[in-house]
Amino acid sequence: MKIAATFFLLTLAAGAQAQLYKSTGPDGRVTYSDTPPASGHVVEKKTAGGLSDDNDGLPYELAQAVKNHPVTLYSSDKCIPCDDGRKMLKERGIPFSEKTVKSNEDIAALSKVSGDSQLPVLMVGRDKQSGFSGTSWGSALTAAGYPESSRLPKTYSYAAPVAAAPTAGTARKTTAPASGMTNSGDVAPAAGNAPPGFRF
Known part of the structure; x- marks a missing residue:
């Protein structure tokens, strides 16, 4: 035996x-x-051991989480909570795409996804997290199957951020606000460095 x-x-x-x-x-x-x-x-x-060629050599568990629950960060310039959220994602080794919100078209694109005016917004698959909270973001990532600590290969590099609505932003070259996005009560005035209608 x-x-x-x-x-x-x-x-x-x-x-x-x-x-x-x-x-x-x-x-x-x-x-x-x-x-x-x-x-x-x-x-x-x-x-x-878990390596898969499909996702830039990501460990299998991480590659499966990316495939089933992709992570997207919606952020803006001069947004300290956005910086904190980005730092947390990178320290935990979470592959994510970043979409920046600067124009009226970007605001409209974000509204379709989140229905909220608070930045940052983290999408983990279909799970939405508005505003930065290390605890709630961590729980959402863990529930989606992401490892608790970084397992990214040393050669991994994050993609550059892109506009939330890249095509719409280039098609319209006007300083007038988009339809329905005026400061006559429809959109809150900017606070600090926030884009019009947003709060951090």
């Missing part, structure tokens, strides 16, 4: 280091194998 148990454990240990390849052949059939395909397109490669 001891010999059989030892053999079983050795087999498991050897299998834990094996790579699993998921490939698509010329006929469109998907195949799983522990050896690279001779022909066809490799869709995904994983190891039991």
Whole structure:
């Protein structure tokens, strides 16, 4: 019995280091194998340790969280809570995209997502967090399956922030506010460095 148990454990240990390849052949059939395909397109490669080629070499657990619950940060310039939120995400090693809110078009795009005027806004999949709170943001990330501490590869780099409404902002070159976005009571006046209608 001891010999059989030892053999079983050795087999498991050897299998834990094996790579699993998921490939698509010329006929469109998907195949799983522990050896690279001779022909066809490799869709995904994983190891039991968790590395996946699909998400820039992210560990498998982290790659799955990114796939199922992508994280997006809506921020603005000169917004201390936005800076705090960004810092927290990076320290925890959370891959995220950042969308900046500067123009009326950006404000409209954010309103469609959050329905709120408070920045920052964190979207974890469909879960919305308005305003920065390390506790609530951390709970939302943990519930979505993100690791408690950073597991990002040393070579990982974050993408540059983009406007919340990049195409609409370039199409309109006017200083007039967007339709329905005037300061005659529809939008609160700016407070401090906040864009009109926003609070930090």
